[in-house]
Amino acid sequence: MAPADVGSFRPSSRPARRSVLLGTAGAVAAFGALGGRAAAATPSGSTPTPLTPPEERTGPRAQAWIRRVVARMSVEEKVGQLLVTHVYGAAADSADARNTAEYGVATPAEVVAKYHLGGVCYFTWSGNVGPLPGVAALSNGLQAAATGTGAGLPLLISTDQEQGTIARIGPPATQFPGNMALGAGRDAAAAREAAAITGAELAALGINHDYAPDADVNVDPGNPVIGVRSFGSDPGLVAELAAAQVLGYQRDGGVAATAKHFPGHGDTKVDSHTGIPEIRHTRQQWESLDAPPFRAVIEAGIDSIMTGHLVFPALDPSGDPATLSRPIVTGLLREELGFTGLVVTDALGMKGVRDKYGDDQVVILAINAGVDMLLRPPAFDLAHRSLLAAVRSGRISRHRLDEAVGRIIRLKLANGIVHHPAVDVSAVADTVGTPAHLDRADRITEATTTVVRNAAGLLPARVDRRRLLVAGAGGSAVQYLAGALADRGAETRTLSTGTRPTDAAIAGAVAAADDADLTVVLTSKAWDTDVTDPQARQRLLVEKLLGTGRPIVVVAVADPYDLAYADRAPACVAVYAPNAVTMRALARVLCGEVGPRGRLPVEIPAADGSGVLYPYGHGLTW
Incomplete structure (x- = not known):
């Protein structure tokens, strides 16, 4: 393929940057060079010459326009498009010392302009997520900085809004229980609707790229990093629901979706944040276990796929993690599976990708493997300089650079970001956390609650004017549940004991349970946290409460595998x-x-390894 030839890019058939299903607020008029109006110069220097995009967002005219844009870009502008990073602060023009320390400039807008960034990723810890109209205003400010300098290209603004345990945008945005809950619900239409609502709300905030859904098949109960982020352990179920969510995010919600973590992170006991996972599946096992969800999302037209920092010897015997593997990214994902969209790395500060090569080399190897965008390289300025040097020396070819940049621009054009980079800040409340969205979330979620044990018909329970103890891990969850039960007339007492309850906390819970008509005890990843705890504190809490002989309900509020340690409980x-x-x-x-x-x-x-305690598909009702 010739440099900047985008003829092989998969066109998007969906209307972009709006919600068809949910009526998200329309974007305000485009601004900046590519929208046909020259923008004010930014601290980095030049004002770009306007280059009006075509009305068509896909097809020959769009491809020709992309080629013209790529041809006029400098090397610095092209390299900037490859990079996605975090910025510190809630306003584009507010100085933050952390930006100065990390990037050498003070404001988020200056970071965008300095590096001609292709994308920015939002986090709570970086100060981006506060009152939601402020998030939308931040998005607009960053887009103004991007379109007002250099090539004038708008940003992909991303976040990890998988829902459930991984949700960067909290209330009042609508919350859902996450992928494994949707797997328990077995309803593809509900999975699509959850994604549609999530996508529409992100789009209203100016977030146009969601790093979701997780397409890993969680076949290892001891997986420390995926777990409930997966739809389940059956490849067919994961494939069906992941594909449904692609349609929800993209066609209905108006944001780009990202399936992760290719080629599959579901069968490992190592967290790639802290180590290098090695997947020992054969090629045949990969085809039957890991590949089906990725094939399904590609067929559904997914915009982007995220690579995993994991070694997969059957797919590449070199020992390189998939993110740096040309046989996996180009050979397998591109050539065999036929994916023509955007490939983005998982965060490059994770140990799984940093151990074998230096930070200056990882970014070069990833691009040459076939990756298009690099997410949050550590030592960011070093990564930027290394990429520039690699292009100028020919280590990264101009063909490979233009190919990656062309895909990035194609996504921005096809999704309407080039035409309408800004959103209407005043209309955020018309879409985000509306009563209709919250009601749908309630209805979808209640269909996912899974009762696996109900000895002697303890449930359903009468709670009106009865004394209830809600105890265990997850302070917020304890309070949420107690409040909901109090609304139904219960006299509730709460005791948040954390994931490693002390002897005093356990004794307090036992005493309170002796005085309660019903105790609900919550566990959170007890199977995992107790591994490094010789006294297995959460399990000990459950055992002591069961020893009271009082009615006890054990609720796993994260991984359901905790229930293996509560098989004597009347209800689970x-x-x-x-x-x-x-x-x-x-x-x-x-x-x-x-x-x-x-x-x-x-x-x-079973906790003792003797077999299966509760089989796949098990669930009680009344």
């Missing part, structure tokens, strides 16, 4: 996330207002 429930929408649904199920409909999307092995 899995809810997959500790957020408020999940606790409200749990309260409705516990009180009998709705029947439980969730079915396990994974099997729960």
Whole structure:
């Protein structure tokens, strides 16, 4: 393919930058050079000459326009497009000392302009997420900085809004219980609607690229990093729901979706944030276990795929992680699976990609492997300089550079970001966290609650004018559930004991349970946290409460595998996330207002390794 030839890019068939299903607020008029109006010069220097994009966002005219844009870009502008990073602060023009320390300039807008960034990723810890109209205003300010300098290209503004345990944008934005809960619900239409609502709300905030859905098949109950982020352990179920979410995010919600973590992160006991996972599947096992979801999302027209920092010897025996592997990224993903969209790395500060090569080399190797965008390289200025030097020396060819940049621009054009980079700040509340969205979240979530044990018909329970103890891990979850039960007339007492309860906390819970008509105890990844705890504190809490002989309900509020350690409990429930929408649904199920409909999307092995305690698909109702 000739440099900047975009003829092989998969066109998008969906209307871009708006919500067809949910009516998200329309973007305000485009601004900046590519929208046909010269923007004010930024601190980095030049004002770009306007280059009006075609009305058509895909097709021959769009491809020709992209080629013209790439041809007029400088090397510095092209290299900038490859990079996505975080910026510090809630306003584009507000100085933050952390920006100065990391990037040498003070404001988020100056960071964007200095490096001609292709994208920015939002986090709470970087100060980007506060009152939601402010998030939209930040997005507009960053887009103004991007379109007002250099090539004048707008940003891909991204975040990790998988929902459930990974949700960067919290309330009042609508929350959902996450992928494994949707797997328990077994409803592709519900999975699509959850993605549509999530996507529409992100789009209203100016976030046009979501790093979701997770397409990993969680076949290892001991997986420390995926777990409930996966739809389940069955490749067919994961494929069906991941493809449904692609349609929800992209066609209905108006944001680019990203399937992760290719070629599959579901069968590992190593977290790639802290180590280098090695997947020992054969090629045949990869084809049957890991590949189906990625094939399905590609068929659904997904915009981008994220690589995993994991070694997969059957796919590449070199020992390089997939992010740096040309056989995996180009040979497998591009040539065999036929993916023509954007490939983005997982965060490059993770140990799984940094151990074998230096930070200055990782970015070069990833681009030469076939990756298009580099997410959050550490030592950012070093990464930027290394890329520039590699292009100028020929180590990264101009063909490879133009190919990657062309794909990035194609996505921005096809999704309407080039035409309409800004959003209407005054209209955020018309879309984000609306009563209609919150009601749909409640209805979708209650269909995911999974009851796996109900000895002697303990559930549903009468709670009105009864004394209830809500205890265990997850302080917010404890409070959410207690509040929902109090709304139903219960006299509730709470005791948040954390993931490693002390002897005093356990004794306090036992005493309180002796005085309660019903105790609900929440566990959070007890199977994992207790591995490094010789006294297995969460399990000990459950055992001591069961020893009272009082009615006890054990609820796993994260991984359902915790329930292997509660098989003597009268009642066991899995809810997959500790957020408020999940606790409200749990309260409705516990009180009998709705029947439980969730079915396990994974099997729960017995704690002693003797076999399967609760099989895949198990779930009780009344």
